[in-house]
Amino acid sequence: MSPARVMVVDDHPVVRDGVALLLRAEPALAVVGSAESGRAALERAPALRPDLVLLDLRLPDMLAPEVVVGLRQVCPAARIVVFTAHGDHHGVQAALDAGAHGCMIKDAAATDLVAALRRVLRGERVVDARMVPGEAGNRAALARSGLTRREYEVLRLAAQGRTNPEIAESTGLARNTVKTYLQSALHKLGARNRVEAIGKASEAGLL
The missing domain is CATH 3.40.50.2300 (Response regulator)
Incomplete structure (x- = not known):
């Protein structure tokens, strides 16, 4: 090709x-x-x-x-x-x-x-x-959250219902890298799982 x-x-x-x-x-x-x-x-x-x-x-x-x-x-x-x-x-x-x-x-x-x-x-x-x-969501909210651009992008795709393999395919990242970004986003948002992280991100005006 x-x-x-x-x-x-x-x-x-x-x-x-x-x-x-x-x-x-x-x-x-x-x-x-x-x-x-x-x-x-x-x-x-x-x-x-x-x-x-x-x-x-x-x-x-x-x-x-x-x-x-x-x-x-x-x-x-x-x-x-x-x-x-x-x-x-x-x-x-x-x-x-x-x-x-x-x-x-x-x-x-x-x-x-x-x-x-x-x-x-x-x-x-x-x-x-x-x-x-x-x-891209609210840049001020993004800055306050401490999320990096990549962490935000992965979280946004997760909020759309995409699985880690689907996020990896969409972003060109390795699956383990997607998992790392998600775990980091959860930590920064003070969330225990992705559902809670999506809820907190939504409340913060990120999604």
């Missing part, structure tokens, strides 16, 4: 080169091209035929939502993930509303980024848990 074709759109060369270097070690993903602006992305995308576009939220010539709309016209099959350093920016929600399939913060760990891109390619919508309030 051939690797998924990835296009990186960012006005910073270090980001474009960094993503290309990172994904070089991932056989399921291959960077086939890049663009430094929105217009360049729309011009090059039809020839590059990307399966996935990693799109910077802030470009020098166009707003990300505009680029998302344009990409969906010229490459309707491509999945689009906004990649930004500004997790609380209103443009994140605007990009999602325009049709982006996911959003990730640029300081995401390499394994988290790769796992997120794989999930988007499988048809899931993936939003970094530190981003949009509607998707």
Whole structure:
């Protein structure tokens, strides 16, 4: 099976080169091209035929939502993930509303980024848990709880009724890692089991 074709759109060369270097070690993903602006992305995308576009939220010539709309016209099959350093920016929600399939913060760990891109390619919508309030819960409540982003994400999936193996499949984590995150979340919430943890998290405004 051939690797998924990835296009990186960012006005910073270090980001474009960094993503290309990172994904070089991932056989399921291959960077086939890049663009430094929105217009360049729309011009090059039809020839590059990307399966996935990693799109910077802030470009020098166009707003990300505009680029998302344009990409969906010229490459309707491509999945689009906004990649930004500004997790609380209103443009994140605007990009999602325009049709982006996911959003990730640029300081995401390499394994988290790769796992997120794989999930988007499988048809899931993936939003970094530190981003949009509607998707991620209350950031202030998250900070008060002491939960890490990963602990919160695992707990949120558990609240949806998913089993540990299902959470592992969804997040790209090992089953033992999922169990560790859940146990840590239970400890921080002062809960004896996952049902109690979900109840406490809900009361705290996290779910």
